[in-house]
Structures are given as structure tokens and as C-alpha cells.
Amino acid sequence: MPEFERILITGAAGSLGSHLRAGLPHLAARLRLVDVKDMGAAAAHEEIVQCDLADREAALAATKGCDAILHFAGQPREQSFDEIMADTLPAAYNVYEGARRNGVRRVVYASSIHAVGFHAVEAVPDTEVPHRPDTFYGLTKTFVEDLASLYWDKFGVESVCLRICSCFESPQDRRMLWSWLSFADCVRLTEAALTAPRVGFSVIYGTSDNARAAVSNARAGHIGFRPRDSADGFAAEVIARSERPDPAAVGTRVVGGWFAATGHPDDGE
Secondary structure, eight states, rough: OOSSSEEETTTTSSSHHHEEEEOOGGGGGEEEEEEOOOOOEEEETTEEOOTTTSSSHHHHHTTTSSSSEEEEOOOOOOOOHHHIIIHHHHHHHHHHHHHHHOOOOOEEEEEEEGGTSSSSSOOOOTTTSSSOOHHHHHHHHHHHHHHHHHHHHHHHOOEEEEOOOSSSSSOOOOOOHHEEOOOOHHHHHHHHHHHOOOOOOOOEEEEESSSSSOOOOTOOOOOOOOOOSSGGGHHHHHHHSSOOTTTTHHHBBBGGGGGGGOOOOGGGG
């Protein structure tokens, strides 16, 4: 018997959303898939809802009748303040308000390492360090993490915020030898966040089982995530094709990497 009757996946047309769509059908009788983009034909166990979550009424309708929400919608890039205010933050608020109004038990949110991106690599920040966003993109993640905290404390909606570090097919550079999260481990992480008996408001970093580590999940053991993949097997090839980074460079010094070295998004206009 499935753990859930209906799970909502926002951002279902995106890279991570697509992997969750393929990897989590065993958890629910129905998957409701939401995106502004086309998601193709629905399988027998799927419901397709193409809408903009910044539209309050559309978001409330999309969250109705769901047991859990995987909120993975959003732009995986730096955004201007105007974009954030018009889309990202209203969509997140609408999802959480939909959860509150419709009695959704748990939300799993795709946060990011960039919520704490200015912490030093050698400090190995854990899940309880203060927010130190490295970009406006990271700032949106801090807002939604705090929104999740509020909705737990005030309204009893549980949340797990997944601070995903670098989720790609394989590690692309030396930084990813510590920050890499495989697609399969991303699915495992999300499943663990959905099925842990109690999470309240929790944060966990999304990385695979890499020997190099610049973040710590020592305080997130209750989630029960056990990664199976590792960047270690890619290390020799990545090191051979890349130059040793400058240890004094901002992108090397902090966990946010090159995001932390970018300028104001409006300066490029």
C-alpha cells in the first residue's frame, strides 16, 4: 500500500522534478505534477496541472487534496529583485498557504547551499548555522526556509528544507568533489524527507557520500538519508582536467563557490 494518497510535485518539468517524477511513483497512489511548462502526457498514476504558482487561486487549487508537497519550482539561477518579488516569493507563499488551508501534512522544499553560501569551506557549516546568502537567488532560499519555519511553529505544517549543493549527472569541477549530489541520491534524499516519522522544521544538505566534505549533516540524522553514490570515483579525472583553484579566491574560500563572486544582477543591464 502506498505511503501517500497524492503527492504534489512543483517544477515537475525541471531537471530535478523530472527525476522525482520518475523515481517516486511507488510512494503514492497519485502524483500531481505542476509546472508552467509542458510536462508531456500524464501516465495512469499522474495528474498534470500546467499553471503559474504565483497565481494564488491556481496554487490553492493545485495543493487541494494532497498529502505532501515537493516544492521544486523556481529558477536555478540568479534573479533580479523584481523577478523575485513578481514570481519566486509569491509562488512559495502560495504553496505554503495552500498547504495550510488544505491540510497538507508535510512540505519538502528544494532550498540551496546558496542560502549559506558565504560560510567558509573550512568551517564545515552544519544545518544550524545562520543564513549567509551569497546571491539574491540565495536570499530567496533564506526567505522560504524562514517561511517554512513559521508555518511549522504557527500552523503545524512540517517541512524539510533540502540545501542542495550541486546536483548534476557527474561532478563538473573540483568544488563538486565535495558538493556533488547524484540524481539518484536526490531522489533518495527526497524520499527520506517525505517518510521520516517526524521532521518538524528541518534542514539537511544535499550531497552524495563524498570523502571531501565542506558541510555537515551531523544534526540531520533523524531524516534517515543514506547516500549511495560518491564523487570520489570521478576525482582523478576532474583533477587531471582542471587547474588547482586559487585558495584566496572568493569562489574557493566559501561554500557557495563562484555564485559568491558574482555582482549585482542589475549591473549587467
